Amino acid sequence: MIGKGHAIASTGASIAYGWNQEKNAEVVLKEYLAGENPKEITEEFKIIQSQNERCINNTLSFVVSPTIEDGKELTKRELEDIAKRFIKEMNLQNNQAIGFVHRDKAHTHVHIYANRISLKGEVYKDSFIGKRSQIAADNVAKELGLKRVCEVQQERLQELKVQRLAIKYINDRVLESRPKSLDEYIGKMKDCQVKVIPCINKSNQLQGFRFEYKGANLKGSEVHRSMTGGRLIGEISQNTSYSRLKEIPQSLKLLDKTVQISSNMATKIAKDLVKQVIKKALDTGIGI
Structure with a gap:
């Protein structure tokens, strides 16, 4: 209900x-x-x-x-x-x-x-x-x-399990190519038949993304928890050398428009970047 x-x-x-x-x-x-x-x-x-x-x-x-x-x-x-x-x-x-x-x-x-x-x-x-x-x-x-x-x-997510798995697979392959901007990411997803739809509120703040693929229209979090707006931006931001909270942009270019990033999303991006920096340090043996 x-x-x-x-x-x-x-x-x-x-x-x-x-x-x-x-x-x-x-x-x-x-x-x-x-x-x-x-x-x-x-x-x-x-x-x-x-x-x-x-x-x-x-x-x-x-x-x-x-x-x-x-x-x-x-x-x-x-x-x-x-x-x-x-x-x-x-x-x-x-x-x-x-x-x-x-x-x-x-x-x-x-x-x-x-x-x-x-x-x-x-x-x-x-x-x-x-x-x-x-x-x-x-x-x-x-x-x-x-x-x-x-x-x-x-029940709905279970019915769309095949589409969700496909979108996640395509997303992972696109991120492996290290896109340096959201526009590049969106373009590469489109080349793989996945339409990425930015969700922008009345205050011109980016809230996240929806993904269309073979009749399914899903929020990023419905596809996989790693595909929320904050996590995707954080992942792509690493390719542009953002590594500290003060470097997180408050706005960004998206489909020829400038959109704002909410403080809540910026904090989530920063947390993910910190985790990635720690992981890289552990993987390379820095500080060990």
Whole structure:
């Protein structure tokens, strides 16, 4: 089961979407609310939200999605139980909330909208709400014996075992040729039918890489733990003589663009470089 969440300002439109009868919507959760339509529910949200008008994104929007197989078997009562447990995991028991199940697609899912302002007028902190939603959904799945995200991921990786082994083999052969830049590495991987896709966030920071090969699209860490962004950059950086933390670049050229390296990734690169320096020293007998 997957959980997603974020804070929004469009309360009325979102609740109207949740209640959309074209999606065969059914109400499966209703906490501290009496309204019978989207307009009435929105007005009730606004009454509570008026206690703290400085909060702009004053509604929390969640989507809780069981696997397709689990979703086919779940009854309305069971989906109601999932919604209530999810709200409890998110510590929103003192907030207005309404939830709708949508069955218009093969993937049954529940939309939950919770007032970010509690009945006491307190603002719910939305920091890392996306990650917290994932954890909450996983905890509920574990409690109810539903398939968890980690189990789905493991099954997927097992199905793609042949592609993963092939990508890892090609990666190792390319690194053996000692590419001196990411562009050179990406080009050599492409020559071997592996497409390397840089993952760059909105702050223009490089987060890592995805790899496409024969229908598979995988994160570096899904291929092998040695293929995370930090480790790959660290490996290639050795070919340009970086050996100390102060020499690690804060930015680099990638596909004709300059991208930033986060401090977290720079630290990981430095640690890998230190390990490599120690290994080389041991292999050559320096200091022994």
